């Protein structure tokens with residue numbers, strides 16, 4: 001049974017976003033028991049229910065006000081907005097936060113043996129895609145005509161199968177394109193997963209849970225982006241050491257027992273400390289350089 005005063009969150013059942021979505025909620029302290037085949041889960045420790053569906057259905061569930069919160073790729077969200085605009089359907093939603101996973105881009109790609117100078121080379125060509133509205137928006141903006149070939153999957157085989165001249169599909173590492181003899185020629189949309197919520201009435205109980213969740217998500221993401229850096233450095237070179245640590249707060253300085261010339265420095269940095277920087281720190285006389293992950297953070 002679904003309880004009315006419990007915040008309902010919808011996420012992808014299986015696919016690229018599902019593990020990261022589950023992991024994010026778990027890191028926010030929401031206890032959920034979501035094993036493979038389960039499509040709904042009630043949190044034991046917070047008034048939150050999780051519903052798992054195909055990702056394409058998530059924007060509609062939010063825009064129609066059926067579910068409170070959703071985790072979805074911006075590409076799918078924007079495609080749904082464009083499609084609903086054509087049908088004059090409701091497109092209300094609030095983007096609460098851009099998340100730190102599901103990073104990909106929607107790109108045009110052509111067979112390796114085809115030449116490409118600019119987008120006009122694709123004039124009148126047939127393009128296979130699962131994102132016809134995003135594709136049309138891009139071509140309209142550039143005043144180029146095209147014929148579309150709608151495929152919900154296996155888009156990358158379309159040129160080889162003689163279904164299209166080019167494709168417009170999601171790319172991350174580029175391995176899928178390479179494996180299919182295709183070359184990325186133009187990025188048309190950059191995407192990450194995001195947290196969205198419905199517009200309109202949400203009870204104050206749910207609103208409170210949502211605010212708590214949002215603060216925790218911000219804390220989880222901030223912590224994942226940050227590192228705790230500890231090192232020993234000569235007192236005389238402190239400022240030079242600080243200069244090398246971009247993205248770090250002012251350090252805490254601690255005395256070292258039995259050593260008046262060196263101190264321990266502790267600081268939180270929003271940037272990864274690269275090997276090159278560690279080598280430069282060493283040249284300044286720093287030692288015992290430690291870079292530690294941060295589990296949780298609240299400012």
Ligand SMILES: Nc1ncnc2c1ncn2[C@@H]1O[C@H](COP(=O)(O)OP(=O)(O)OP(=O)(O)O)[C@@H](O)[C@H]1O
Pocket residue numbers: 012013014015016017053054055056072073074075076101102103104170171172173191192193
């Ligand atoms: N290679 C990738 N790397 C990172 N994120 C990706 C990648 N491919 C897709 N994504 C993001 O993850 C979302 C889900 O991708 P997935 O391939 O699981 O979708 P799907 O096959 O449509 O799943 P569903 O069965 O839920 O409809 C995409 O819409 C996109 O936002």
Ligand SMILES: O=P(O)(O)OC[C@H]1O[C@H](OP(=O)(O)OP(=O)(O)O)[C@H](O)[C@@H]1O
Pocket residue numbers: 015016153154156169170171172173174175176177
């Ligand atoms: O550039 P790459 O790193 O190769 O990633 C791109 C591929 O990832 C996604 O598919 P996914 O692997 O999620 O499977 P699907 O096509 O079955 O959805 C996307 O649809 C591409 O095919």
Ligand SMILES: [Mg+2]
Pocket residue numbers: 054055056
């Ligand atoms: Mg899908």
